[in-house]
Amino acid sequence: MRIYMDNGATTKVDERVVKTMIPYFEKEYGNASSLHDFGKAARKAVEDSRKLIAAKIGAVPEELIFTSGGTESDNMALIGAAAANKKKGNHVISTNFEHPAIMNTLKYLKTLGFEVTYLKVDAEGLISLEELRDSITEKTILVSIMHANNEAGTIQPIKEIGKITKDRGVLFHTDAVQSFTKIPINVNKFNIDLMSLSAHKIHGPKGVGALFIRKGIDINPLMFGGKHEFRHRPGTENVPGIVGFAKAVEISNESDVKRMTKIRDYMISEILKIPNSLLNGSRIKRNCNNINVAFKGIEGESILELLNEKGIAVSTGSACASKNLEPSHVLKALKLPDLYIQGAIRLTISRYTTMKEAEYVLKTLKSIVKRLTEMSPYG
Amino acid sequence: MDEYTKKVVNLFKNPKNMGEIENPDGVGVVGNPVCGDVMKITIKVKDDKITDIKFKTMGCVAAIATSSMITQMVKGKKINEALRISNKDVAKELGGLPKIKMHCSNLASDALKEAVKDYEKKKK
Incomplete structure (x- = not known):
């Protein structure tokens, strides 16, 4: 997949x-x-x-x-x-x-x-x-x-x-x-x-x-x-x-936007059920395709790599994945807590994203976050 | 960015000696959560030999792979032998690391040294 x-x-x-x-x-x-x-x-x-x-x-x-x-x-x-x-x-x-x-x-x-x-x-x-x-x-x-x-x-x-x-x-x-x-x-x-x-x-x-x-x-x-x-x-x-x-x-059409918004909201609320997770950026004033979340004590590049292994493509603004080893200016501007700023990933959906895909990503992400948290001294 | 070697990725996905020893003889923590990489190494020592070693790491692919690698390299070794292993040696054993990761994510031998220091302090 x-x-x-x-x-x-x-x-x-x-x-x-x-x-x-x-x-x-x-x-x-x-x-x-x-x-x-x-x-x-x-x-x-x-x-x-x-x-x-x-x-x-x-x-x-x-x-x-x-x-x-x-x-x-x-x-x-x-x-x-x-x-x-x-x-x-x-x-x-x-x-x-x-x-x-x-x-x-x-x-x-x-x-x-x-x-x-x-x-x-x-x-x-x-x-x-x-x-x-x-x-x-x-x-x-x-x-x-x-x-x-x-x-x-x-x-x-x-x-x-x-x-x-x-x-x-x-x-x-x-x-x-x-x-x-x-x-x-x-x-x-x-x-x-x-x-x-x-x-x-x-x-x-x-x-x-x-x-x-x-x-x-x-x-x-x-x-x-x-x-x-x-x-x-x-x-x-x-x-x-x-x-x-x-x-x-x-x-482009409004019904695609509506569907994306529905999937986005579902994914955000499901991800926030994961312990020690938070949403980056406003929940309401938010583009219909964007889910940007951070997890405590784990690192974005590691999440990205394990998701990639399962066939899921996402991105991260965390320092380890950047060329200058600095978190992105956007994450810095949002003033994330220290233990979260390295653990941010961005999932951006499209008109082709299905609820079935969303379910698979959520399931996979939950188990990856659990695994990395167990590995972390802050877990 | 340079790519990771297969060995690095494999070890990242299947790390060895992950966890924390209960009642350890030495604990070493290095790194800084804001920079992204923090390693914690716990050791058991008997007759100057590292009989058990475990790691917990918050970090990227390289940080987790190097953590696993150092535990594999020093388990069963005499303390003075283990201390001779440098961060560079760990990277070498992994078939190399991307240049940019050499400094920030390659802290495993530093963490081990801290754990040994802690052990020696407790021994006194």
Whole structure:
């Protein structure tokens, strides 16, 4: 048996997505910038895809730029907006809870002379709106706060954040890579100016994503070349990838979200029956696919390895599994008790996850935790 | 990250001498739970020989495999022989460890040394 519960890392490409993509490798392989019929067919596919994805977030097609994925979108949003607005100010606000694509881009912005304020999250993994309000100064040009956290699954109050940034005339970027198609987002209702999206987290292909850039907002490009993507992002469009991305969005639906939520809640309540276990991140303000739990006195890498032996794929933010032997910044930000911080694992489910799989994972996890606890001096 | 050797993974899955000796002659604990690895070794000593040794470890694959390995290496050995075994020797016996794990998860011989120290202190 092979069970994949690492959908926060990446997802299986849906068969319908693959089927939609194949003709754009084999038959309609034209360059979308070409003027002949091959090119026109590719262009139509790209623009239809743009329309579909833009509609999903309440944007107009011209506001959506295709990129190579979430990381590029995050980089373009932060570096592009900072560079274009540096005359207005040099202050950026974010959190200590972001994806590395944001964290490390902010570090880079610091080397360029920008100042960054990192809002702290509480034990539930949520920011304080008051702290955000207090942190905005005359020099603030941009606020970047992710929607759903990739590790802990917590959902930030982006609607309220958007209200504040709009009132104060500051740009608002959100990384919605994990939440897209799982939590409804409307860029106008939420006053979002820039938003990063990715295809491979939603059963689309790897290597394609998008950045929403609100009309009228000026951001600098990261790369220089042709006039593609409304001059924001040069390079021949990844037509099959874009078409696959749109198909993935098209087939996403509410009933999948409901089913995932049910399985998630069941798994969380069952795991919390294990002695000395706790849930990382808010139980309520939580992405429908995320289960992040920690166990006392045992270590995440060991749990991962024993689950892997049983065919179950999960991930861990614990130190032993990381390259710098430090627990992830997300776990640190949640201030887990010392004896728990090394014992965190993340299970992320998908539309394909069945209750039967969940039962098998729970049974296996329980016996593994018991075994490692018996092995531990803290057991 | 480097991969673990088969020997490491096998020993992690089927560790030897796991547990805690009742009324031990020596106890050694090393490590730090925040860093992720804590090893506790308990020993029984008779006529300067380690007649029994058990471990309890909180830690990753490498930490558990090295804990098991040191107990296997020193069981039945004279104390002075056992003390000569270094963390490096343990790693070598396992067919090597990923570089990054050499320092933080390879504490087994340190734990043994602590247990012997404790034994000698009690003896006095």
